[in-house]
Amino acid sequence: MARHPRRRSKLKRPYDIVLFGATGYAGTLTAEYLARNAPEDCSWALAGRDTAKLEALRERLAAIEPACSTLPLVHADSGDPDSLRALAESARVVASTVGPFIWYGEGLVAACAEAGTDYVDLTGEPEFVDAMYVRYDARARETGARLVHSCGFDSVPTDIGVLFTVQQLPEGAPLNVDGFVRTNAAFSGGTFASALTAMGRGPQTMRAARERRLYEPRLVGRRARAPMGTPHFSRETGVWALPLPTLDPQVVARSAVALPRYGPDFRYRHYAAVKTLPMALGGVAGAGAALAVAQVPPARSWLMGRVEPGQGPSAERRGNSWFITRFVGEGGGRRVFTEVSGGDPGYDETAKMLSESALSLAFDELPPTAGQVTTAMAMGDALLARLRAAGLTFRVAHVR
Helix, strand or coil, X not given: CCECCCCHHHCCCCEEEEEECCCCHXXXXXXXXXXXXXXXXXXXXXXXXCHHHHHHHHHHHHHHCHHHHHCCEEECCCCCHHHHHHHHHHEXXXXXXXXXXXXXXXXXXXXXXXHCCEEEECCCCHHHHHHHHHHHHHHHHXXXXXXXXXXXXXXXXXXXXXXXXXXXXXXXXXXXXXEEEEECCCCCHHHHHHHHHHHCCHHHHHHHHHHHHHHCCCCCCCEEECCCCCCEEECCCCEXXXXXXXXXXHHHHXXXXXXXXXXXXXXXXXXXXXXXXXXXXXHHHHHHHHHHHHXXXXXXXXXXXXXXXXXXXXXXXXXXXXXXXXXXXXXCCEEXXXXXXXXXXXXXXXXXXXXXXXXXXXXXXXXXXXXXXXXXXXXXXXXXXXXXXXXXXXEEEEEC
């Protein structure tokens, strides 16, 4: 990973953090988190295309924290490159919640890469991440921008959780880690639209992955892999394990490529954890049906219309939601069981993860990385400490 000579946290800009897409469902929760938790000396602003909605959100935030009554508002539209350039040039860190990112995200990534502005988002779309690497990683390394995708439930608990697990294992040894995810959470219209969009773009996703491999440097003297596992009963965790074809394993593998602490030969596999065999079979059938429907554009559009963008689970529903990811790591003669857990993963905890990622880039002492980087690469232990302080649990459950 190229290292830029300047300390990015010292950029002099009007705002430390600008939140783009602030009036959407996830954006509003992120704004509320920042209102409650941003340090007093943090200069931050709300950005979006609808000034009236931004003003209404500012009033809502002022009821949480009176100082937010003067929060700056920045007009920016994903379809207006000039407004995105002005936004990027005004901030040290830009946080985006505007998805599906393959439709609406590229302009802001391009503007941040050009302006040397750090960028974080919530995407779980592999095609988008790969395309942004091909198009903007080199320029971001030249300007010193850190482009950190997937700073929500995709993929912070997995990426930082695997880092935490690796740190419990011996250095210099081949390491294997398996992750098992359980949650009872619901989803919003925006998340549903992003998921269906990604499922319906299989050929484009594979093409973007192939193109990325042409540009990525080859790892010499070490190996890092994230192969797809197979369905099985996990005796270690007592659950049925179903391979999860999400972005998380790719993110973990990229962290392992960049960080020698993952050892000379690293492997990660990612699973959904299901308690009973009927639930496992139902999950497989449901996922297969959703994938099939997503291939038919009219059916995909009809499904997207069932849940309106901007709508999501109620505060009561989120309050009863939870997630837990268990990791089984082994290597160097040692076996360790770790856990990462928290409340509602898709929204409350995601708002927390995105906010703390942005705050970490803005204020923490971090390794001098640049270009497209993962949370483990860019923030690592600093983000782990922030998430623990914010209420997420990272713990060692058992060591053998």
